[in-house]
Structure formats: C-alpha cells, structure tokens
Amino acid sequence: MSDEQHDKALEKSLKERLQEAELAPPSFQEMLGTTGVRPDVTFIDRLWNVMSWMKLGWGKASMLFWLLPLAMVADQLVEKNEKDRVNEMTTELAMPPIVVSKDSLSNNAKTIVISELADHEPKVTGNTQKRKAKERDANDPIKKLTQANKPAQAMLEKTKERKQETTSNIAIPVAKSEVVASQKIASLSTHEEEFLNRLGLLLATRKSKVSTYQDLFLQSAEAHMLLANGAMEALSFGKKKVPKGFIHLGVMGTRTNTWILNQNTYGQFGGRELPYKTTFGYAYGLVMGYQSFKGLGVEINLITESRKGQKYEDMIGNQLQQRAVELTYQELPIWLKYRFPIAKRKLRNVFIGPDVGFAVSKLTKAEEFLNNGQAVAIENRFKSTNWRVQLGFSSDIYLSRSWFVSIGVRGGISDDINANGWQVDDNYGKSHNLDWGLQMSLNYRFLRKNP
Amino acid sequence: MDSKLLKKCIKGDVTAQTVLYNEFAPKMFAICMRYAPDRSTAQDMLQEGFITVFKKLKTYKGEGALVYWIRRIMINTALQHLRKYNNPRYTFTDIDTCYELNTGENLLEKMSLQEVIAVIQQIPKDYREILNLYAIDGYSHREISELLGITEATSKKRLSRARAVLKAVLKKNEGVTI
Numbered sequence: 007m008s009d010e011q012h013d014k015a016l017e018k019s020l021k022e023r024l025q026e027a028e029l030a031p032p033s034f035q036e037m038l039g040t041t042g043v044r045p046d047v048t049f050i051d052r053l054w055n056v057m058s059w060m061k062l063g064w065g066k067a068s069m070l071f072w073l074l075p076l077a078m079v080a081d082q083l084v085e086k087n088e089k090d091r092v093n094e095m096t097t098e099l100a101m102p103p104i105v106v107s108k109d110s111l112s113n114n115a116k117t118i119v120i121s122e123l124a125d126h127e128p129k130v131t132g133n134t135q136k137r138k139a140k141e142r143d144a145n146d147p148i149k150k151l152t153q154a155n156k157p158a159q160a161m162l163e164k165t166k167e168r169k170q171e172t173t174s175n176i177a178i179p180v181a182k183s184e185v186v187a188s189q190k191i192a193s194l195s196t197h198e199e200e201f202l203n204r205l206g207l208l209l210a211t212r213k214s215k216v217s218t219y220q221d222l223f224l225q226s227a228e229a230h231m232l233l234a235n236g237a238m239e240a241l242s243f244g245k246k247k248v249p250k251g252f253i254h255l256g257v258m259g260t261r262t263n264t265w266i267l268n269q270n271t272y273g274q275f276g277g278r279e280l281p282y283k284t285t286f287g288y289a290y291g292l293v294m295g296y297q298s299f300k301g302l303g304v305e306i307n308l309i310t311e312s313r314k315g316q317k318y319e320d321m322i323g324n325q326l327q328q329r330a331v332e333l334t335y336q337e338l339p340i341w342l343k344y345r346f347p348i349a350k351r352k353l354r355n356v357f358i359g360p361d362v363g364f365a366v367s368k369l370t371k372a373e374e375f376l377n378n379g380q381a382v383a384i385e386n387r388f389k390s391t392n393w394r395v396q397l398g399f400s401s402d403i404y405l406s407r408s409w410f411v412s413i414g415v416r417g418g419i420s421d422d423i424n425a426n427g428w429q430v431d432d433n434y435g436k437s438h439n440l441d442w443g444l445q446m447s448l449n450y451r452f453l454r455k456n457p
Numbered sequence: 458m459d460s461k462l463l464k465k466c467i468k469g470d471v472t473a474q475t476v477l478y479n480e481f482a483p484k485m486f487a488i489c490m491r492y493a494p495d496r497s498t499a500q501d502m503l504q505e506g507f508i509t510v511f512k513k514l515k516t517y518k519g520e521g522a523l524v525y526w527i528r529r530i531m532i533n534t535a536l537q538h539l540r541k542y543n544n545p546r547y548t549f550t551d552i553d554t555c556y557e558l559n560t561g562e563n564l565l566e567k568m569s570l571q572e573v574i575a576v577i578q579q580i581p582k583d584y585r586e587i588l589n590l591y592a593i594d595g596y597s598h599r600e601i602s603e604l605l606g607i608t609e610a611t612s613k614k615r616l617s618r619a620r621a622v623l624k625a626v627l628k629k630n631e632g633v634t635i
Contacts, residue, residue, distance in 0.1 A: 031482035
C-alpha cells in the first residue's frame with residue numbers, strides 16, 4: 007500500500023470513528039446556569055415584541071402614527087373656524103359706514119371721511135325698510151348709548167326727520183364696540199374681552215363732553231382706527247399669531263416607589279406573609295404626542311424597560327429573612343392630558359394640568375431573591391401581559407420655542423398579575439402592581455411655519 | 458426540531474433551552490473534545506458554543522438540518538477559542554521522524570472512542586485543526602483557508618504534516634491504555 011493509500015485509509019477510519027461520535031457532556035446547569043441564555047434584545051426587538059404581542063404588524067402600527075397627523079388636520083379645521091370667527095368678530099366690531107356733511111368738517115376730519123366714502127355706500131330707507139329700521143332701532147345698542155348723550159341724541163332726531171337725504175347728512179355718532187364693551191357677552195374669549203376692556207378704557211380717558219358735531223365724529227373715527235389696529239394684537243399671544251397645535255418627541259425617565267399589593271409567598275417562610283419593605287423602581291423610554299392649542303393633548307410613551315417589584319423583610323426567630331421579587335416589563339402607556347397656563351404675566355412659559363390614561367405591560371423578566379441568594383427565574387408565576395389605569399399631574403416648562411421639559415407625578419395600578427395556575431389557596435387575593443413616582447421628559451416641538 | 462421549541466429557546470425559556478442542549482450536546486461535546494487539547498478546554502468551547510447558538514438561534518432560517526447549523530457554530534467557536542489561547546506543543550524532531558511511519562488505521566480500530574480522542578488531543582494545535590476540519594468534518598482546503606486565514610497551499614502542507622504527526626502519535630501510544 008502506498009503512503010497515499012495509507013493516509014486515506016487512516017482518515018477514513020478516523021472519520022468513521024469520530025464524525026458522529028457522542029460523549030457525555032456536562033449538565034445544562036453546569037454549563038449555562040439556572041437562567042439559561044438570555045437573548046440579546048435591541049430596542050427594535052423590544053418594540054417588535056410589543057407590537058407582535060398586540061398583533062400589530064408594521065403596517066397596522068403605522069396607523070397609530072397616522073392618528074397624529076389626523077389630529078393635526080382636525081386642529082387646523084378648528085383653527086380655521088376660530089380664525090373665521092375672529093374675522094367675523096372684528097368685522098362685526100368695525101364701524102358701519104360714516105358719512106357727514108363735508109362742509110361742516112375740519113380738514114383733518116375731511117381726510118377720514120373721504121377714505122370712508124371710498125369704501126361704503128349708505129342705504130336709503132323706504133317705507134318697509136323704514137319699519138324694519140324702526141325695529142332695528144328698538145334693539146340698536148347705539149340708540150341706547152345715544153340716549154345718554156344729548157347732542158348726539160339731538161343730531162339723531164334731526165337726521166330722522168330728513169327722509170331721502172343725500173349721503174352727506176347722516177351721522178352715526180359712536181362706535182358700536184363701545185356699546186359692546188358695556189354689555190357682557192358670554193361667547194367672547196379671554197382675549198376678546200381683554201381687547202374690548204382696553205378699548206373701553208381708552209375711550210373713557212378722553213374728555214366726555216362733546217361740544218360739536220365734528221368732535222363726535224372724530225371720536226367715532228378714532229375708535230374705528232383703534233379697532234382696526236388693536237384687534238390683531240389683542241387676539242394674539244403677543245406675537246401677532248393665532249396659537250397652533252404641535253407634535254412633540256422626546257425621551258423620558260421615571261423614578262418610582264413600587265409595590266406588589268397582596269403578596270403570595272407560596273408556602274415559603276412557613277406560609278407566613280412578610281412585611282413590605284420600601285422598594286424603588288424605574289422606567290425609561292421615548293415620548294411622542296400631540297398638544298392642541300386648546301389645551302388638550304395626547305401622549306404615547308414607549309417604555310423599553312420598567313422595573314417593578316417588592317422587597318420584604320422580617321425577623322423570624324433570631325434570623326433576618328429577606329425576600330425580593332423583581333419584575334421587568336415593556337410598557338405602552340397612552341395619556342390624555344390637559345394643560346393650562348398658571349399665570350398670565352409671570353411664568354408664562356409654564357403650563358400645568360392633569361393626566362389620565364391606561365397602559366399595556368408585557369413581562370420580560372421575573373426573578374426572586376431569597377436572603378440575597380442567587381436569582382431564581384419565576385416568570386411562570388405571573389401573567390405575560392397586564393393592563394393598568396394611571397393618573398398624574400404634570401407641568402410643561404417651555405425652555406424655548408422648540409424645547410420643553412415635562413415634570414410630573416404619575417402612577418398607576420394594574421390588574422391581577424398572577425398567572426392562572428398560580429391563583430391558588432382558599433383565600434386567594436389578587437396581586438396588583440402599584441407604582442407612582444416622578445416622571446421627567448425632555449421634548450422637542452415640531453412647529454409649523456407661519457402662514 | 459419543533460419550531461415552537463425553537464421560538465421558546467429564542468425567547469430565553471430555560472426549559473426549552475435545556476431540551477435543545479440535551480439533544481445536541483453529546484455530539485457537540487465530542488467535536489469540542491477533538492479540537493481541544495484537554496477536557497476543560499473542551500468544556501469551555503462547549504459553553505461558548507451553546508451561548509452563541511442560543512443568541513443566534515433567531516437567525517436560523519431552517520435551511521439544512523439544525524444539527525449541521527449547530528455543528529458549524531461549534532467548530533467556529535472551537536477555532537476561535539484555540540486562536541485566543543494558542544498553546545503549541547510539538548518539537549521539530551517529531552515532525553521529521555514521523556514521515557517514515559506507515560501505520561495507524563488498524564490501531565484505531567482497536568482503540569476505544571476516548572482513546573482515539575486522547576490521541577487526537579496529543580497532536581499539535583495547527584495540525585489537529587487541519588485534521589479535524591479536513592479528515593473528519595469534511596471541509597475542503599478552500600473552506601479551511603477561509604476559516605483559518607491561510608492559503609490553500611498552506612492548508613495542504615499542514616494536512617500532509619498532520620497525517621505524519623498522527624501516525625507518530627499513534628505509534629507512541631501503541632499499547633498505552635487510556
């Protein structure tokens with residue numbers, strides 16, 4: 007046999023003996039411990055796990071994000087409606103056409119009249135229209151005001167007697183807004199009221215006596231101009247803009263005081279329930295939300311890790327017995343919140359308000375530690391998913407136009423966390439996760455461009 | 458292997474992982490024993506190998522039998538471990554003299570499995586790798602060159618020497634009971 011043949015025969019023999027050979031290995035516990043091998047989970051994996059559990063593919067999940075633009079569209083419609091209302095209101099508050107005898111006016115007044123006449127044509131009243139005009143007069147707030155102003159009243163009587171007059175002899179003495187300011191109108195917004203109060207104040211500073219027809223007219227014209235200039239400023243937030251809703255994204259963290267209400271020791275410590283020891287937990291994740299300019303907002307938190315649990319401690323005999331249960335979840339809280347400014351002048355950038363919502367939680371890890379021993383996996387004792395209701399009160403502090411910090415106290419309570427097979431004992435009591443704590447988030451506002 | 462079991466293993470279920478380990482560990486341990494110079498190194502390789510298997514299990518697409526997929530991971534892990542903890546144990550003299558020997562295959566048939574593995578473990582690391590990869594695990598020289606980062610020519614040369622060394626070791630162990 008040649009060397010090559012020898013070698014091939016040797017290798018063949020080796021292969022036959024060793025290729026499918028088996029040897030008794032060390033045990034699983036010896037190699038990989040009691041907890042086995044935890045898979046490496048990235049943030050995307052966690053997000054996908056939550057979505058899979060909720061039976062949401064990326065397609066369906068993207069629908070959740072469409073809610074935000076839909077909310078924006080709805081808000082724009084509301085905003086448009088609001089703008090239309092503002093325009094309507096300013097038009098309503100604007101003066102009706104003013105026409106006077108050119109000959110009786112000073113040079114300054116003439117300038118004003120000419121510009122007014124360029125835009126408006128007065129109406130000539132017939133019999134039917136006269137009757138209607140009389141009905142209007144009975145409810146006309148101008149009439150009510152002129153009743154207190156004798157010269158104006160006299161002038162008004164005079165114009166009434168002149169039927170089919172030309173356009174040059176009719177005068178309407180005062181701005182309608184002055185009457186409006188003196189009446190309480192429930193539908194006005196805070197800013198409308200502010201403006202009207204300001205206007206009333208300005209008019210009241212002028213001397214009340216009106217000695218000539220011209221003065222009366224000028225007073226009205228001035229009020230008209232004030233209306234035109236002041237309306238936008240009064241109805242804005244000081245930047246001559248109508249407030250808009252916005253989307254915001256950010257990161258959040260929470261430090262919590264956590265409890266498992268109604269513990270179950272399952273026969274450990276002689277069946278004795280151990281007293282609770284104060285336990286702290288945490289949570290962190292992403293924030294996204296939509297805040298309407300009306301104050302209402304929606305916020306979704308993607309919490310990648312939320313640590314809950316309970317520590318217990320007691321002296322049994324002469325020995326200190328300790329037990330700790332650590333539960334780790336992924337959570338998807340959804341909040342409905344309302345924000346309002348706490349003060350008009352000072353702290354204008356601070357908005358506070360209540361939060362309410364619900365969350366779904368997915369258990370990722372459950373471990374028990376007895377007397378500071380090694381962790382023992384106990385996931386089988388708990389449900390893999392839970393619901394919880396939550397409440398809170400937070401403040402949004404605007405650091406700049408684009409950034410704000412949200413700080414608040416939030417907490418919640420879950421449904422029964424025990425798995426079905428572990429809801430044992432004659433006097434079974436449900437166990438609930440209860441936690442509350444300080445939540446902080448840093449958010450970026452996505453602002454739309456000004457029209 | 459049941460896909461539900463694999464999914465549980467991916468999620469980190471200890472029971473499922475124990476079942477999978479018990480199914481494949483005997484074969485994989487034998488592989489590790491062939492590549493390692495001693496039992497404790499083989500155990501280290503087995504541990505690292507299964508950790509890698511469980512972490513990468515989600516990438517297994519079902520192409521080919523699971524045992525071959527695990528086998529590849531185990532062999533790669535073994536080679537990486539040897540690269541990290543290089544411990545050559547041979548002398549120049551051994552290599553020169555062993556070319557003259559033509560023996561071996563009859564002796565192998567008389568030896569127990571543990572004895573054969575012990576013989577393999579006595580071979581120096583570089584030659585042991587080539588012998589395992591080519592003669593037992595069926596890798597080609599091209600695949601070996603990619604795995605070990607050497608040229609095909611070097612792979613062939615090492616195999617030639619590995620055969621000679623194996624014969625020398627077998628001769629040395631002739632009559633030695635393990």
